[in-house]
Amino acid sequence: xxxxxxxxxxxxxxxxxxxxxxxxxxxxxxxxxxxxxxxxxxxxxxxxxxxxxxxxxxxxxxxxxxxxxxxxxxxxxxxxxxxxxxxxxxxxxxxxxxxxxxxxxxxxxxxxxxxxxxxxxxxxxxxxxxxxxxxxxxxxxxxxxxxxxxxxxxxxxxxxxxxxxxxxxxxxxxxxxxxxxxxxxxxxxxxxxxxxxxxxxxxxxxxxxxxxxxxxxxxxxxxxxxxxxxxxxxxxxxxxxxxxxxxxxxxxxxxxxxxxxxxxxxxx
Amino acid sequence: xxxxxxxxxxxxxxxxxxxxxxxxxxxxxxxxxxxxxxxxxxxxxxxxxxxxxxxxxxxxxxxxxxxxxxxxxxxxxxxxxxxxxxxxxxxxxxxxxxxxxxxxxxxxxxxxxxxxxxxxxxxxxxxxxxxxxxxxxxxxxxxxxxxxxxxxxxxxxxxxxxxxxxxxxxxxxxxxxxxxxxxxxxxxxxxxxxxxxxxxxxxxxxxxxxxxxxxxxxxxxxxxxxxxxxxxxxxxxxxxxxxxxxxxxxxxxxxxxxxxxxxxxxxxxxxxxxxxxxxxxxxxxxxxxxxxxxxxxxxxxxxxxxxxxxxxxxxxxxxxxxxxxxxxxxxxxxxxxxxxxxxxxxxx
Numbered sequence: 001x002x003x004x005x006x007x008x009x010x011x012x013x014x015x016x017x018x019x020x021x022x023x024x025x026x027x028x029x030x031x032x033x034x035x036x037x038x039x040x041x042x043x044x045x046x047x048x049x050x051x052x053x054x055x056x057x058x059x060x061x062x063x064x065x066x067x068x069x070x071x072x073x074x075x076x077x078x079x080x081x082x083x084x085x086x087x088x089x090x091x092x093x094x095x096x097x098x099x100x101x102x103x104x105x106x107x108x109x110x111x112x113x114x115x116x117x118x119x120x121x122x123x124x125x126x127x128x129x130x131x132x133x134x135x136x137x138x139x140x141x142x143x144x145x146x147x148x149x150x151x152x153x154x155x156x157x158x159x160x161x162x163x164x165x166x167x168x169x170x171x172x173x174x175x176x177x178x179x180x181x182x183x184x185x186x187x188x189x190x191x192x193x194x195x196x197x198x199x200x201x202x203x204x205x206x207x208x209x210x211x212x213x214x215x216x217x218x219x220x221x222x223x224x225x226x227x228x229x230x231x232x233x234x235x236x237x238x239x240x241x242x243x244x245x246x247x248x249x250x251x252x253x254x255x256x257x258x259x260x261x262x263x264x265x266x267x268x
Numbered sequence: 269x270x271x272x273x274x275x276x277x278x279x280x281x282x283x284x285x286x287x288x289x290x291x292x293x294x295x296x297x298x299x300x301x302x303x304x305x306x307x308x309x310x311x312x313x314x315x316x317x318x319x320x321x322x323x324x325x326x327x328x329x330x331x332x333x334x335x336x337x338x339x340x341x342x343x344x345x346x347x348x349x350x351x352x353x354x355x356x357x358x359x360x361x362x363x364x365x366x367x368x369x370x371x372x373x374x375x376x377x378x379x380x381x382x383x384x385x386x387x388x389x390x391x392x393x394x395x396x397x398x399x400x401x402x403x404x405x406x407x408x409x410x411x412x413x414x415x416x417x418x419x420x421x422x423x424x425x426x427x428x429x430x431x432x433x434x435x436x437x438x439x440x441x442x443x444x445x446x447x448x449x450x451x452x453x454x455x456x457x458x459x460x461x462x463x464x465x466x467x468x469x470x471x472x473x474x475x476x477x478x479x480x481x482x483x484x485x486x487x488x489x490x491x492x493x494x495x496x497x498x499x500x501x502x503x504x505x506x507x508x509x510x511x512x513x514x515x516x517x518x519x520x521x522x523x524x525x526x527x528x529x530x531x532x533x534x535x536x537x538x539x540x541x542x543x544x545x546x547x548x549x550x551x552x553x554x555x556x557x558x559x560x561x562x563x564x565x566x567x568x569x570x571x572x573x574x575x576x577x578x579x580x581x582x583x584x585x586x587x588x589x590x591x592x593x594x595x596x597x598x599x600x601x602x603x604x605x606x607x608x609x610x611x612x613x614x615x616x
Contacts, residue, residue: 082504097502099495101562102488110492111504113485125485154305 010073012037012209013058013089013178018067020053027053028064029233035178035211040204042212042220045230046253052182054230055213059091059180060084071177088177092167092184100156105129105136107155108170139173140165143202161192165199172203179203180211185219197223217246229253304611307556307564311571314554314600318575322582329585332461339463342577343470344369344532345547346570347525349555350477351402351518352548353569357481358494358514359561360409360416366544367427368401368519370537373526374431377440377536380449387448395523401427402519406512424545435538442534452531466528471570473521478566490514495562550597551576554604558612575600 015033019026028050035041045051056062058069060078069076071087078084081091098107114128114135115121121128133151140151143165155163164184171179181200185193193216200223204210214220220227221241229236229252237252237259244252251257303310323330348365355362376394379385385393401423408419442450452466481487492500493507501507530536555572557564576597583593 081502085504093502097496097499099492099499099503099562101495102492106488106492110488110500113488115485126483127485127488129483157304 009037011035011070012072013211014070015054015058016068016070018054018057018064018069020050020057020062020064026233028057028067030067031230031234033058033228033235035209036226037209038204038207039225040200040210040212040223042214042224042227043230044214044217044220044227044249044253045236049230049236049253050233051213051230055091055180055182055211058084058211059089088175089180090171090174090176090178091180091182092164092171093182098155098163098167098170101154103152103154104140104158104166105133105151107166108132108136108139108173110170112174135173139169142206143169143172143199159192160188161195164188164192164196168196168199168203172208176208178209178211180213182213183215184212185214185216193219217250221246221249231255300611303556303607308568308571310607311555311568311575315571315575315578318578318582322578322586326582326585329582332459334581334585336455336461336463338574338577338581339467340532341581342573343464343467344525344529344541345544345551345576346573347470347473347528348522348544349548349551349569349573350473350566351521351525353552353555353557353564353566354477354481354490354514355416355518356494356549356552356557356559357490357561357564358511359497359559360494360511360514361420361549361559362405362416362515362518363420363545364401364405364424364427365522365548366541367424367431368398368522369526369529369544370539370541371401371427371431371434372398372523373530373536373540374435374440374538376449376526377445377530378434380446381440381444387446390446391448391527394526395520398519398521398523398526399516400519402516402522403512405519406515409515410508410512428542431538435536437538439538440536442530445530445536449527449530450534452528453534454531464531466531469524469528473524474566474570481566486510486513491562493561547576550601553608554600556604556608558608559605560612563608563612572604 011034013033013035015031018028018031018033020028031050031054033054043051043055053062057064057067060081060083063077063079069078071089076087078087078089084091099110102110109132114132116126116128120126136151155166158166164187168179168181168184171181184196184200188196197219200210200212204225212220212224224241227239227241227244227249229239229249231237231253232255239249239252248257252259319329328334348369352362352365372394375397376390379393380387380390383390405416405419405423408414408423409416412419452469453464455462455464457463481490489500489505489507489510492503492505493510497507500510529540533540551573552564552569553559553572554575555564555568555570557568579596579600580593583596584590
């Protein structure tokens with residue numbers, strides 16, 4: 001049996017036997033993946049292990065050559081990120097996908113602005129600025145980032161951590177079912193990283209499952225409930241911060257410790 | 269699980285945002301902050317100062333007749349600069365402004381004067397020409413993925429050559445044209461000042477564009493595309509479509525500029541407005557819109573165009589040689605861009 005206790009409920013997101021080839025290179029070679037409700041699942045793996053290809057398939061940025069993806073038990077096929085987003089899978093990108101000179105509320109609603117009712121909204125496509133500001137304020141308060149008082153403040157005047165907060169709030173703001181975070185702390189200092197990790201926990205505690213992709217082992221071990229270790233194009237193992245130490249996880253990741261394909265391994 | 273669970277009251281501590289912290293700033297930082305949040309304040313102050321200075325230096329400057337002359341002198345550049353502004357907001361640039369305008373004006377004039385089309389039909393076809401020119405620019409930028417500078421440098425020459433071909437390099441006189449084409453040059457009197465319909469049209473276009481940029485989804489997407497195109501795309505904005513629409517709208521505005529030009533010079537000349545390319549960019553830049561996209565206000569462009577008009581007119585009234593007028597405008601541009609760079613370095 002595997003050493004981690006597998007949650008018994010149905011996965012929010014489940015992938016089975018994903019294969020993705022780029023010419024001669026096989027990035028994914030039958031990869032499986034499960035994300036359960038209300039958990040933070042970290043995805044780690046060496047460069048070339050297929051970690052980012054896996055995430056791209058899940059978020060609609062790539063279409064797998066074969067294999068299936070299920071969202072809450074329903075089989076889905078995303079042709080582009082917009083379709084994945086429409087289904088409730090939101091991604092926060094490493095590069096902080098915010099428009100720096102637009103304000104906080106505009107950024108939260110970027111690409112899905114609220115429009116006014118009636119003629120003004122449908123024909124003139126006029127914005128409902130007041131509703132957007134109010135919704136943005138509520139959302140930021142919910143997530144405990146409300147020390148930012150002014151929703152009309154340009155995002156570029158915020159610190160790196162606050163900007164990441166805006167990006168995360170945006171991902172969590174629209175009835176999302178899954179939030180994918182790609183290296184959310186990579187560009188941040190120690191203190192700011194801590195705040196973003198707190199924010200990730202806050203989201204999890206509100207019931208939103210989170211996929212965290214990170215190279216930073218201490219961060220992964222600090223917040224993750226389970227850790228998916230990607231290796232050679234497939235899932236090498238699933239461990240938890242309780243069952244394994246950081247160096248054991250790294251050993252599985254690099255292949256120093258051999259594990260079988262079900263995640264069971266021969267560690268003492 | 270031994271994760272620390274933050275409670276609902278455990279808000280993330282953040283340093284006070286710099287925007288709300290004006291008390292601890294130096295005067296210079298405060299100025300920087302104001303200019304950063306209100307892009308039109310700078311141009312407005314410059315316009316006000318230049319009006320005050322020239323009314324002291326030159327006796328005739330504040331005469332109603334002179335004010336109306338300034339407005340007439342800027343109405344064509346001002347109109348064209350509206351189109352230039354939305355393109356620069358997307359981090360593009362349009363060098364084919366003057367060529368699109370002059371081509372549209374020659375099509376209008378030739379169709380009406382030589383082919384004998386009714387004024388309205390000639391006007392509408394002229395608008396369509398501007399729109400198609402904009403569409404060509406837009407398609408080259410979004411489909412062929414060439415930089416806007418190169419695209420419009422190429423189409424500048426193409427459109428201008430077409431203009432010479434259509435016009436046979438000949439001017440169409442005003443008296444050969446129907447009155448509708450010359451309507452923009454007609455004027456009414458307000459307190460001793462002649463106000464042309466062309467100037468009114470320009471102001472209406474500014475108001476309309478200001479409204480659209482601020483209050484509609486399209487306006488928001490124009491800013492977002494210019495600000496960070498990749499971020500806008502990842503947010504689900506179809507940036508190619510936004511860019512294409514910007515070039516098409518700009519082309520239409522240039523054609524309206526062509527109509528205003530015909531009224532202003534009471535004829536259609538294939539050589540008119542060749543220098544307008546750089547003049548529109550000057551107006552946009554002095555108006556506080558950033559050449560790097562995403563930042564600026566259309567109202568600033570109106571101020572920018574007026575500043576250039578006031579400078580040229582005032583220096584002329586003060587008896588200063590035209591070469592120094594150009595010198596002064598050149599200095600204005602450099603100062604405006606330098607200030608923009610400084611504003612962008614706002615502390616974070």
